[in-house]
Amino acid sequence: MVWETFERDNCALEATAEIVGDRQTLLVLRESFLGARRFGELQRQTGLARNILADRLQSLVGNGILERRRYQERPERFEYRLTEKGIDLYPILIGLMEWGAKHEAGGEGPLVSVRHKTCGTVALPRLACPGCGEPVTARDMEAVPGPGAVLRETA
Amino acid sequence: MVWETFERDNCALEATAEIVGDRQTLLVLRESFLGARRFGELQRQTGLARNILADRLQSLVGNGILERRRYQERPERFEYRLTEKGIDLYPILIGLMEWGAKHEAGGEGPLVSVRHKTCGTVALPRLACPGCGEPVTARDMEAVPGPGAVLRETA
């Protein structure tokens, strides 16, 4: 896992971090996944300042992660729903939950668990190799140049 | 996936977001996973201001994610290595990479790929149910109260 010789500009990770890599946005996403849709609801649950919440919602909508749709007229009221793109963020949130549960949990165990609808298992999903299906950790993987990689001069 | 009736204080996700949920910390972690260990190296690759990097490294060390160890005396020089706790953050970074590759990628494909050492598959790991082994997405899972859950009055 050593290859200091890659260009990292425009790294996929960096791009994602730019969009969802702050505490406030993650809190909003958590509530969205938990079913919150309305401004007031999101504000109560996250505890964010209203202007910050408004700002984050606008940015999430702008990035196509949430969709702002009117759910009533007179007075106009809007709600924010996860798009497909937003739903794809699920593995990241699961990752955060799993790590927190393992390393930062209070004594009483996690506040929230998740259940696999089809088989009923109550446990957080794990990473597995899509080729062989075996569970994997960082140690089992190594980084290699991707199709878009640009090698950098080493000297 | 609707249950606005949970207490979320001290949520595992929130705790984790507090620690690694900012762009700068994520960049440092990315480089750590790519093998960078020294201050100057981390500074160059992340492009962070030196004071910010110093601050993040201190916080990561304080949270037990990186370990600061002297690798030479006279003059004293230190390097930062991932601990076990830090290595456990891998699924989160994979999640960020995967999402970015799918939704924010440039035309040329990802800059970096990962390879499963034992079977050789070059692909990002996917989430799977630890019970039945089936790949899962957000739609396949539902939230349920965990062992530490505290139900809230619905009023």
Add this chain to the structure above:
DNA sequence: TGTGTCGGTTGCAAATCGAAACCGACTCTA
């Protein structure tokens, strides 16, 4: 006519950010 809800916007003080300069302790070169 008054009170409350909802979805924001505005103003302001405080915290946080990045760039650049500086620093001690050393090594290497001439």
Add this chain to the structure above:
DNA sequence: TAGAGTCGGTTTCGATTTGCAACCGACACA
């Protein structure tokens, strides 16, 4: 032995971002 360079930071400073609180329009309900 003087000068330049490396390494791992700290300090300073101006600009951006943050949270808090107050305010707002449009409506519902009594």
